[in-house]
Amino acid sequence: MNRRLVLLLCVLALAALPAFNALPAEHPLHVPDFLVSVVGKWICYAILALAIDLAWGYAGILSLGHGAFFALGGYAIGMHLMRLIGPRGVYGHPVLPDFMVFLGYTELPWYWLGFDWFAFAFLMALFVPGLLALVVGWLAFRSRITGVYLSIITQAMTYALMLAFFRNDMGFGGNNGFTDFKELLGMPLNTAGTRATLFYASLATLVLVFWGCAHLTQTKLGRVLTAIRDAESRTRFLGYDVTQHKLFVFVLSAMIAGLAGALYVPQVGIINPSEFSPGNSIEAVVWVAFGGRGTLVGAVLGAFSVNALKTWLTSVAPDLWLIVLGLLFVIVTLLLPKGLIGLLRRRQP
Amino acid sequence: MRPPPFRGAKKEAAELMPWFLLRGLAAALALLLFLAPARAQEYEALLPGLAGGFAQQAETVERLGLLGDPRAIPLLQAMADARLLRLADGSFAPQQGAAPPEGATLIRINNRVRGALRGALGRLQLVSPDPAERLRAAEAILRNRSAADIPLIEAALARETQAPIRVRLGLALGGARLASEDVAVRREGIAALGASASPEARGQLLAARAANAELLPEIEAAIAAIDRRLQLRRAAETMFQGLSLGSVLLLAALGLAITFGVMGVINMAHGEFVMLGAYTTVVVQELCRGIPELAPWSLPLAVPAAFLVTAAIGAAMERGLIRHLYGRPLETLLLTFGVGMILQQVVRLTFGAQNREVISPDWMMGTLLLPGGVAVTQNRLWIILFALAVLLACFAAIRLTRFGLEMRAVVQNRRIAATMGIRTGRVDAMTFAFGSGLAGLAGVALSQIDNVSPNLGTGYIIDSFMVVVFGGVGSLMGTLIGAFSLGLLNKVLEPYTGVVLAKVAVLVGIMLFIQRRPKGLFALKGRAADQ
Numbered sequence: 015m016n017r018r019l020v021l022l023l024c025v026l027a028l029a030a031l032p033a034f035n036a037l038p039a040e041h042p043l044h045v046p047d048f049l050v051s052v053v054g055k056w057i058c059y060a061i062l063a064l065a066i067d068l069a070w071g072y073a074g075i076l077s078l079g080h081g082a083f084f085a086l087g088g089y090a091i092g093m094h095l096m097r098l099i100g101p102r103g104v105y106g107h108p109v110l111p112d113f114m115v116f117l118g119y120t121e122l123p124w125y126w127l128g129f130d131w132f133a134f135a136f137l138m139a140l141f142v143p144g145l146l147a148l149v150v151g152w153l154a155f156r157s158r159i160t161g162v163y164l165s166i167i168t169q170a171m172t173y174a175l176m177l178a179f180f181r182n183d184m185g186f187g188g189n190n191g192f193t194d195f196k197e198l199l200g201m202p203l204n205t206a207g208t209r210a211t212l213f214y215a216s217l218a219t220l221v222l223v224f225w226g227c228a229h230l231t232q233t234k235l236g237r238v239l240t241a242i243r244d245a246e247s248r249t250r251f252l253g254y255d256v257t258q259h260k261l262f263v264f265v266l267s268a269m270i271a272g273l274a275g276a277l278y279v280p281q282v283g284i285i286n287p288s289e290f291s292p293g294n295s296i297e298a299v300v301w302v303a304f305g306g307r308g309t310l311v312g313a314v315l316g317a318f319s320v321n322a323l324k325t326w327l328t329s330v331a332p333d334l335w336l337i338v339l340g341l342l343f344v345i346v347t348l349l350l351p352k353g354l355i356g357l358l359r360r361r362q363p
Numbered sequence: 364m365r366p367p368p369f370r371g372a373k374k375e376a377a378e379l380m381p382w383f384l385l386r387g388l389a390a391a392l393a394l395l396l397f398l399a400p401a402r403a404q405e406y407e408a409l410l411p412g413l414a415g416g417f418a419q420q421a422e423t424v425e426r427l428g429l430l431g432d433p434r435a436i437p438l439l440q441a442m443a444d445a446r447l448l449r450l451a452d453g454s455f456a457p458q459q460g461a462a463p464p465e466g467a468t469l470i471r472i473n474n475r476v477r478g479a480l481r482g483a484l485g486r487l488q489l490v491s492p493d494p495a496e497r498l499r500a501a502e503a504i505l506r507n508r509s510a511a512d513i514p515l516i517e518a519a520l521a522r523e524t525q526a527p528i529r530v531r532l533g534l535a536l537g538g539a540r541l542a543s544e545d546v547a548v549r550r551e552g553i554a555a556l557g558a559s560a561s562p563e564a565r566g567q568l569l570a571a572r573a574a575n576a577e578l579l580p581e582i583e584a585a586i587a588a589i590d591r592r593l594q595l596r597r598a599a600e601t602m603f604q605g606l607s608l609g610s611v612l613l614l615a616a617l618g619l620a621i622t623f624g625v626m627g628v629i630n631m632a633h634g635e636f637v638m639l640g641a642y643t644t645v646v647v648q649e650l651c652r653g654i655p656e657l658a659p660w661s662l663p664l665a666v667p668a669a670f671l672v673t674a675a676i677g678a679a680m681e682r683g684l685i686r687h688l689y690g691r692p693l694e695t696l697l698l699t700f701g702v703g704m705i706l707q708q709v710v711r712l713t714f715g716a717q718n719r720e721v722i723s724p725d726w727m728m729g730t731l732l733l734p735g736g737v738a739v740t741q742n743r744l745w746i747i748l749f750a751l752a753v754l755l756a757c758f759a760a761i762r763l764t765r766f767g768l769e770m771r772a773v774v775q776n777r778r779i780a781a782t783m784g785i786r787t788g789r790v791d792a793m794t795f796a797f798g799s800g801l802a803g804l805a806g807v808a809l810s811q812i813d814n815v816s817p818n819l820g821t822g823y824i825i826d827s828f829m830v831v832v833f834g835g836v837g838s839l840m841g842t843l844i845g846a847f848s849l850g851l852l853n854k855v856l857e858p859y860t861g862v863v864l865a866k867v868a869v870l871v872g873i874m875l876f877i878q879r880r881p882k883g884l885f886a887l888k889g890r891a892a893d894q
Contacts, residue, residue, distance in 0.1 A: 076693050076696075150874075153874060153875070153878055154874075156878070157877065157878045157879075157881050158881065159877065159881055161692055161693065162629050162692045162693065162696065163832065163877070163881070165629075165693065165696060166629075166828050166829075166832060167832075167874055167877075169825060169828075170825055170828070170829060170870045170873070170874070171870070171874075173825045173870070174866070174867040174870040174871065177863045177866055177867055178863065178864070178867055180863065181861075181863055181864075292825065296631075296697070296700050299697065300697060300701075303697060333708070333712055336704050336705070336707070336708035337704075337705050337708045337709070339701070339704060340701040340702065340703070340704035340705035340708065341701065341705065342701065343697050343698060343700055343701020343702075343704065344684060344698055344701045344702065344705075346697065347688065347694040347695075347697050347698040347701075348684060348687055348688070348698065351694075
């Protein structure tokens with residue numbers, strides 16, 4: 015009961031942020047615009063962290079490819095946002111985005127069809143990462159690739175996607191990616207109202223995903239996943255279909271990551287292939303490890319705290335950030351095997 | 364009869380015998396005697412003609428060309444550029460400054476003289492003592508080939524000693540023969556071109572097809588022969604590039620094969636160790652710069668230095684951090700990734716983010732022309748040899764030394780090895796140091812072909828992991844075969860798919876491959892294999 019109250023208070027505190035932003039600038043409680051965007055970004059990261067925790071913390075699948083699922087979701091929404099620019103682009107073409115005009119395209123590639131429709135783009139943000147996870151997961155789990163091998167394979171997948179998206183002729187804007195977005199669902203993107211709306215949408219999604227994951231891990235399915243994490247062979251011998259279970263959670267987790275990416279892109283206003291860089295995926299894993307692997311609260315806490323540290327440090331001492339992040343990796347693995355949550359729980363008898 | 368390019372005083376004689384024979388005779392004589400004193404006098408006697416009327420100029424230019432005195436080259440060149448001056452004392456000199464000196468007159472020329480100049484310069488440059496100039500002349504003759512040049516080229520070919528110029532001259536000779544009226548000479552030309560393996564010869568033959576209906580079968584056969592040879596050469600060059608990429612991968616993956624394969628530690632900082640090896644090369648080079656005796660030896664000196672530096676860091680990392688995480692491979696993955704990040708950033712802060720240059724020693728520079736026209740860059744050849752040498756040293760270290768024996772013992776059964784008195788902790792540290800040192804060696808090699816920058820290693824690390832996974836964890840043989848087959852596959856695919864898609868295709872291919880063989884080509888037992 016106590017825990018739920020704390021969580022509720024945290025959510026309410028977050029929800030108050032755009033309201034404080036709406037106060038006049040000279041008011042002592044006024045929150046600057048950038049903070050709303052930054053915290054909105056953290057919320058998306060927290061959703062990504064939940065996705066990773068679901069796969070890694072509960073089913074023992076350490077995927078180094080969730081950054082790729084996140085980016086794919088972002089690209090899906092990015093495509094929709096590009097289509098909405100319409101003739102307002104630099105080249106003023108009514109149908110083609112600027113980069114396509116620049117590269118000499120005469121018509122929209124077939125895989126761009128339908129992205130002018132928000133619902134389609136939204137479904138694609140879930141479907142494409144899910145499909146990729148299904149294929150990779152099926153190949154991997156079927157031949158019982160586990161542990162480190164799975165991590166390396168998923169990392170290679172991310173790397174291959176990054177190389178592919180850096181190409182100009184892929185039809186995804188090459189290394190510049192998508193930017194210059196104008197509006198979403200009729201709302202111009204750079205107003206306080208849209209910022210608040212996106213913030214609340216992200217927060218609501220975070221709460222929903224958290225609640226869904228909490229629910230899932232309490233069901234029998236969740237128990238089986240934990241059993242697979244702790245003793246995969248034993249679970250298999252007991253008669254459970256380990257492959258199916260792992261595949262299910264992997265695909266679900268990829269879709270959640272895609273959802274996080276889809277919420278992230280309209281808030282930051284850009285998506286480019288560097289989101290696919292393998293380092294991003296590993297960094298996201300460290301959020302989870304730092305907060306506390308295997309606890310949903312830990313994943314969210316990790317995403318918030320590491321990113322808050324990052325935002326602060328990159329403005330104070332940008333050169334030191336990578337060293338501190340590296341130290342974080344070392345500290346988490348050597349000293350905090352259960353993360354911040356483990357530390358807090360140990361303090362409380 | 365096609366008009367010869369230049370018509371001069373010998374026109375009557377040219378009608379009596381094939382004019383190119385006469386021309387050839389004169390040219391051969393000129394080439395044989397071009398330094399003889401009698402010729403020198405003739406040279407002096409000819410010069411005033413340069414200031415005569417256009418007809419006389421053209422004739423003089425042509426004669427100078429045939430005379431073959433290299434002294435004429437700068438004068439004729441200046442004349443062609445319309446900056447040849449006749450000075451007050453009657454001598455000639457190229458104009459130096461913006462305005463001609465007092466009493467000098469600029470020699471004017473017309474198109475006919477210009478034509479004569481081109482021909483004469485072409486001939487003169489063929490006998491120039493400067494090889495670069497001879498090569499240029501051969502290129503020029505190759506471009507506007509005509510049968511008139513045959514004797515000239517033959518004479519030049521007879522005295523030419525430099526292989527690249529000989530190749531160009533041979534091509535030019537074939538082309539000139541192809542332009543001859545005599546069918547027998549043309550046939551000779553076709554045969555000569557057909558015996559080469561150059562795209563230019565192929566182009567010449569293709570162009571000659573229309574004009575030589577009667578020789579068509581021979582031309583087709585010659586083209587086919589060239590195509591076969593070109594294909595072979597292309598295959599050989601692709602092979603070499605593949606081997607070269609493979610050897611780089613082999614160097615980067617060898618250390619991983621030891622730390623990952625034998626110890627079961629995922630060292631994500633391996634790429635950073637490679638980078639540190641490259642920076643050690645930079646530092647050693649800087650240190651050697653001050654001492655002239657050492658400067659050419661900086662690269663061989665960097666090899667042990669890089670091994671020791673990275674091995675020391677590796678040993679420290681094993682004793683300080685990794686030791687606590689044995690049996691928890693996912694944690695070592697995160698930990699070493701963090702260490703790699705720190706190393707990268709520390710290097711960036713120390714050396715700056717920009718690329719550092721490593722100068723290759725002279726004996727590693729240049730291109731080697733293998734038989735069959737296969738061009739091979741020497742530094743890549745050295746890297747292949749270096750990689751194989753390192754591999755042999757690895758085999759020797761593992762099979763023949765006490766350390767290798769202890770290492771294998773610890774891998775097979777740690778507890779029994781400990782009971783037999785092997786200090787397993789020390790062996791762990793040494794094994795990890797050994798693997799890290801190998802990464803440093805890879806860095807020395809990479810500094811020769813890639814930019815030395817703080818993120819040098821990142822580009823290779825995923826490929827190296829692929830090599831180890833593909834070849835089979837912990838097997839040096841698997842690493843060797845994995846590295847070379849991935850290198851070759853990459854380079855074979857590249858012409859069809861482009862660099863990036865080739866990489867993607869290889870990655871996808873490996874993912875499919877480990878469906879069949881999850882343990883790689885050569886599965887080996889080790890601490891990693893038990894998990």
